[in-house]
Amino acid sequence: MRILVVEDDPILADGLRAGLSLTGATVDAVETCEDADHALAASRYSAVVLDIMLPDGSGLDLLRRLRGRRDATPVLLLTARDSVGDKVSGLDSGADDYLAKPFDLDELAARVRAIVRREGGRAAPVMTHGAIVLSPADLSVTVAGEPINLSRREFAILAALMERPEQVRSRAELEERLYGWQEDVESNAIEVHIHNLRNKIGKDAIQTLRGVGYRMGTGR
Numbered sequence: 752m753r754i755l756v757v758e759d760d761p762i763l764a765d766g767l768r769a770g771l772s773l774t775g776a777t778v779d780a781v782e783t784c785e786d787a788d789h790a791l792a793a794s795r796y797s798a799v800v801l802d803i804m805l806p807d808g809s810g811l812d813l814l815r816r817l818r819g820r821r822d823a824t825p826v827l828l829l830t831a832r833d834s835v836g837d838k839v840s841g842l843d844s845g846a847d848d849y850l851a852k853p854f855d856l857d858e859l860a861a862r863v864r865a866i867v868r869r870e871g872g873r874a875a876p877v878m879t880h881g882a883i884v885l886s887p888a889d890l891s892v893t894v895a896g897e898p899i900n901l902s903r904r905e906f907a908i909l910a911a912l913m914e915r916p917e918q919v920r921s922r923a924e925l926e927e928r929l930y931g932w933q934e935d936v937e938s939n940a941i942e943v944h945i946h947n948l949r950n951k952i953g954k955d956a957i958q959t960l961r962g963v964g965y966r967m968g969t970g971r
Contacts, residue, residue, distance in 0.1 A: 752797035752867060752887075752910075753928050756780040757787045757813070758829070759806050767800060770856040771863070775890050775903055775910075777931050784808040791817060794927060796824055797867050800859070803830040803841065811844045818845035825866035829854065864888060871914050878913040880967050883952060885913055894952050901951065904929055904944050912957065916967035919960055 754771055758764040759782040768778045779794070781787050784807050791799070799817075803810040814826055826848075828841045833851030841849050847866040850859055864887050868876070878885045882895040890906055892899045901909065911920055911928050922941045929941075937943075945957055945965060958968040 752863070752907075753777040753779070753794070753931075754863065755787065755790055755794075755796045755799045757782075757784075757799065757801045757805065757810060759783070759802065759804075766856075767859075771800075771860060774860045774864075775887070775906055776863075777907070777929060779931050782806065784810065784813045787813055788816065791822070791824070795924075797928075798825040798827065798863050798870075800827050800829050800863065801846075803828060803832055803837075811841060814841075814844050814846060823870060825863075825870045827859070827862055827866060829859070861888070873914075878910065880913050880916050881956075881969065883909075883913070883956065885910055892952070899951050901948070902944075904940075905948050905951070908941070908944050909948060909952070912965060912967050919964045919966045921964035924964070 752775070754776050756764055756767045756771070756778060758767060758780065761782075764780045764782070768780050771778045779790060781790055782805070784805050787801075801810045801814065810828065810830070814828075817824065817826070826846050828846045828849045829852065830837070831852045838849045847869070848862050850862060868874070876886070876888060878887070884893045885891075887910060892901055892906065892909065907929050908925055911925060925941050945959070949957055955968045958966050960966070
Protein backbone atom coordinates (compact mmCIF):
# COMPACT_ATOMS: atom_id res chain seq x y z
CA MET A 752 0.00 0.00 0.00
CA ARG A 753 0.97 3.62 -0.50
CA ILE A 754 -0.52 5.79 2.23
CA LEU A 755 -0.76 9.56 2.60
CA VAL A 756 -0.59 10.84 6.18
CA VAL A 757 -1.96 14.36 6.69
CA GLU A 758 -0.84 15.41 10.18
CA ASP A 759 0.69 18.70 11.39
CA ASP A 760 2.31 17.29 14.54
CA PRO A 761 5.80 16.32 13.29
CA ILE A 762 6.44 13.82 16.07
CA LEU A 763 3.16 12.02 15.45
CA ALA A 764 3.66 12.17 11.68
CA ASP A 765 7.13 10.64 11.99
CA GLY A 766 5.75 7.94 14.27
CA LEU A 767 2.99 7.12 11.81
CA ARG A 768 5.44 7.02 8.92
CA ALA A 769 7.78 4.69 10.77
CA GLY A 770 5.03 2.49 12.20
CA LEU A 771 3.08 2.06 8.97
CA SER A 772 6.30 1.40 7.07
CA LEU A 773 6.87 -1.59 9.36
CA THR A 774 3.57 -3.03 8.08
CA GLY A 775 4.90 -2.96 4.51
CA ALA A 776 3.37 0.34 3.44
CA THR A 777 5.03 3.17 1.55
CA VAL A 778 4.17 6.37 3.42
CA ASP A 779 4.18 10.04 2.35
CA ALA A 780 3.42 12.71 4.97
CA VAL A 781 2.27 16.32 4.65
CA GLU A 782 1.23 18.92 7.22
CA THR A 783 -1.42 21.08 5.50
CA CYS A 784 -4.61 20.83 3.46
CA GLU A 785 -2.89 22.60 0.56
CA ASP A 786 -0.03 20.12 0.45
CA ALA A 787 -2.48 17.22 0.75
CA ASP A 788 -4.51 18.56 -2.19
CA HIS A 789 -1.33 18.69 -4.29
CA ALA A 790 -0.27 15.20 -3.22
CA LEU A 791 -3.66 13.68 -4.00
CA ALA A 792 -3.74 15.38 -7.40
CA ALA A 793 -0.25 14.14 -8.28
CA SER A 794 -0.30 10.55 -6.93
CA ARG A 795 -2.63 7.66 -6.34
CA TYR A 796 -2.87 6.37 -2.78
CA SER A 797 -4.29 3.19 -1.30
CA ALA A 798 -5.55 5.20 1.70
CA VAL A 799 -5.32 8.55 3.50
CA VAL A 800 -4.87 9.00 7.25
CA LEU A 801 -6.28 12.48 7.85
CA ASP A 802 -6.21 14.76 10.87
CA ILE A 803 -9.17 17.13 11.13
CA MET A 804 -7.53 20.17 12.72
CA LEU A 805 -4.83 21.39 10.32
CA PRO A 806 -2.96 24.74 10.19
CA ASP A 807 -4.65 26.01 7.03
CA GLY A 808 -8.14 24.61 7.42
CA SER A 809 -10.27 21.63 8.32
CA GLY A 810 -9.50 18.13 7.19
CA LEU A 811 -13.24 17.71 6.70
CA ASP A 812 -13.16 20.37 3.96
CA LEU A 813 -10.30 18.52 2.32
CA LEU A 814 -12.32 15.31 2.55
CA ARG A 815 -15.37 16.97 0.99
CA ARG A 816 -13.26 18.28 -1.91
CA LEU A 817 -11.89 14.79 -2.43
CA ARG A 818 -15.34 13.25 -2.56
CA GLY A 819 -16.59 16.14 -4.69
CA ARG A 820 -14.05 15.06 -7.33
CA ARG A 821 -15.56 11.56 -7.12
CA ASP A 822 -12.29 10.30 -5.66
CA ALA A 823 -13.08 7.16 -3.66
CA THR A 824 -9.66 6.82 -2.00
CA PRO A 825 -10.33 5.33 1.47
CA VAL A 826 -9.93 7.90 4.27
CA LEU A 827 -9.43 7.27 7.98
CA LEU A 828 -9.94 10.34 10.18
CA LEU A 829 -7.46 10.59 13.03
CA THR A 830 -8.28 13.30 15.56
CA ALA A 831 -8.59 14.29 19.19
CA ARG A 832 -12.22 15.30 18.55
CA ASP A 833 -14.06 12.13 19.54
CA SER A 834 -17.62 13.15 20.43
CA VAL A 835 -20.46 11.29 18.75
CA GLY A 836 -21.35 14.45 16.80
CA ASP A 837 -17.78 14.77 15.50
CA LYS A 838 -17.76 11.13 14.41
CA VAL A 839 -21.11 11.47 12.64
CA SER A 840 -19.95 14.64 10.87
CA GLY A 841 -16.74 12.98 9.71
CA LEU A 842 -18.43 9.83 8.46
CA ASP A 843 -21.19 11.82 6.73
CA SER A 844 -18.52 13.93 5.03
CA GLY A 845 -17.21 10.82 3.31
CA ALA A 846 -14.76 9.23 5.75
CA ASP A 847 -14.50 5.45 5.74
CA ASP A 848 -13.46 5.18 9.39
CA TYR A 849 -12.70 7.33 12.43
CA LEU A 850 -10.11 6.81 15.14
CA ALA A 851 -9.63 9.05 18.17
CA LYS A 852 -6.28 10.09 19.63
CA PRO A 853 -4.55 8.62 21.54
CA PHE A 854 -4.59 5.41 19.55
CA ASP A 855 -2.82 2.09 19.23
CA LEU A 856 -0.72 1.80 16.08
CA ASP A 857 -1.67 -1.84 15.54
CA GLU A 858 -5.35 -0.88 15.61
CA LEU A 859 -4.76 1.98 13.18
CA ALA A 860 -2.89 -0.32 10.78
CA ALA A 861 -5.68 -2.91 10.99
CA ARG A 862 -8.32 -0.26 10.30
CA VAL A 863 -6.35 0.99 7.28
CA ARG A 864 -6.10 -2.55 5.92
CA ALA A 865 -9.86 -2.98 6.43
CA ILE A 866 -10.88 0.18 4.55
CA VAL A 867 -8.50 -0.67 1.70
CA ARG A 868 -9.95 -4.18 1.58
CA ARG A 869 -13.52 -2.86 1.46
CA GLU A 870 -12.66 -0.38 -1.29
CA GLY A 871 -11.22 -3.23 -3.33
CA GLY A 872 -14.37 -5.30 -2.87
CA ARG A 873 -12.67 -7.97 -0.76
CA ALA A 874 -14.21 -9.35 2.40
CA ALA A 875 -11.53 -11.90 3.27
CA PRO A 876 -8.47 -10.71 5.22
CA VAL A 877 -6.15 -12.69 2.91
CA MET A 878 -5.71 -12.68 -0.87
CA THR A 879 -5.64 -15.96 -2.77
CA HIS A 880 -4.67 -16.77 -6.34
CA GLY A 881 -4.32 -20.42 -7.18
CA ALA A 882 -1.90 -21.92 -4.65
CA ILE A 883 -0.64 -18.48 -3.56
CA VAL A 884 -1.99 -17.04 -0.30
CA LEU A 885 -0.95 -13.54 0.80
CA SER A 886 -1.76 -12.04 4.21
CA PRO A 887 -1.36 -8.25 4.48
CA ALA A 888 -1.81 -8.39 8.25
CA ASP A 889 1.36 -10.35 8.98
CA LEU A 890 3.19 -9.78 5.66
CA SER A 891 3.26 -13.52 4.94
CA VAL A 892 3.04 -15.47 1.69
CA THR A 893 2.62 -19.18 1.17
CA VAL A 894 2.60 -21.25 -2.01
CA ALA A 895 0.85 -24.61 -1.69
CA GLY A 896 1.17 -24.20 2.07
CA GLU A 897 4.92 -23.54 1.92
CA PRO A 898 6.08 -20.25 3.51
CA ILE A 899 7.89 -17.97 1.05
CA ASN A 900 10.36 -15.33 2.22
CA LEU A 901 9.86 -12.08 0.28
CA SER A 902 11.48 -8.68 0.60
CA ARG A 903 9.24 -5.69 1.39
CA ARG A 904 9.29 -4.56 -2.25
CA GLU A 905 8.55 -8.05 -3.56
CA PHE A 906 5.65 -8.39 -1.14
CA ALA A 907 4.25 -5.00 -2.22
CA ILE A 908 4.40 -5.90 -5.92
CA LEU A 909 2.74 -9.26 -5.35
CA ALA A 910 0.01 -7.64 -3.22
CA ALA A 911 -0.65 -5.03 -5.94
CA LEU A 912 -0.97 -7.74 -8.59
CA MET A 913 -3.14 -10.02 -6.44
CA GLU A 914 -5.60 -7.24 -5.55
CA ARG A 915 -6.99 -7.57 -9.09
CA PRO A 916 -5.35 -10.61 -10.69
CA GLU A 917 -6.86 -10.05 -14.14
CA GLN A 918 -5.86 -6.40 -14.32
CA VAL A 919 -2.59 -5.39 -15.97
CA ARG A 920 -0.37 -3.14 -13.83
CA SER A 921 2.10 -0.95 -15.71
CA ARG A 922 5.65 -0.47 -14.50
CA ALA A 923 4.90 3.17 -13.71
CA GLU A 924 1.87 2.16 -11.64
CA LEU A 925 3.90 -0.36 -9.65
CA GLU A 926 6.68 2.20 -9.10
CA GLU A 927 4.12 4.67 -7.77
CA ARG A 928 2.82 2.07 -5.33
CA LEU A 929 6.29 1.10 -4.09
CA TYR A 930 8.26 4.30 -3.82
CA GLY A 931 7.73 7.50 -1.85
CA TRP A 932 8.75 11.02 -2.84
CA GLN A 933 12.23 10.88 -1.35
CA GLU A 934 13.21 7.50 -2.79
CA ASP A 935 15.29 7.01 -5.92
CA VAL A 936 14.04 4.40 -8.38
CA GLU A 937 16.45 2.46 -10.56
CA SER A 938 15.26 2.17 -14.17
CA ASN A 939 15.06 -1.63 -14.00
CA ALA A 940 13.96 -1.97 -10.36
CA ILE A 941 10.51 -3.42 -11.12
CA GLU A 942 11.95 -5.93 -13.59
CA VAL A 943 14.46 -7.11 -10.99
CA HIS A 944 11.75 -7.55 -8.33
CA ILE A 945 9.51 -9.43 -10.79
CA HIS A 946 12.42 -11.71 -11.71
CA ASN A 947 13.08 -12.46 -8.04
CA LEU A 948 9.38 -13.09 -7.39
CA ARG A 949 9.19 -15.62 -10.22
CA ASN A 950 12.16 -17.48 -8.79
CA LYS A 951 10.37 -17.71 -5.44
CA ILE A 952 6.71 -18.30 -6.31
CA GLY A 953 6.92 -19.88 -9.77
CA LYS A 954 8.07 -18.73 -13.21
CA ASP A 955 4.49 -18.68 -14.52
CA ALA A 956 3.04 -16.90 -11.49
CA ILE A 957 3.39 -13.47 -13.11
CA GLN A 958 2.76 -12.73 -16.77
CA THR A 959 4.56 -10.00 -18.71
CA LEU A 960 2.63 -8.19 -21.41
CA ARG A 961 5.40 -6.49 -23.33
CA GLY A 962 4.99 -2.76 -23.57
CA VAL A 963 1.96 -2.88 -21.25
CA GLY A 964 2.80 -4.30 -17.83
CA TYR A 965 2.26 -7.29 -15.56
CA ARG A 966 -0.56 -9.41 -14.20
CA MET A 967 -0.98 -12.63 -12.26
CA GLY A 968 -0.48 -15.84 -14.23
CA THR A 969 -1.07 -19.49 -13.51
CA GLY A 970 1.40 -19.91 -10.63
CA ARG A 971 3.09 -23.17 -9.78
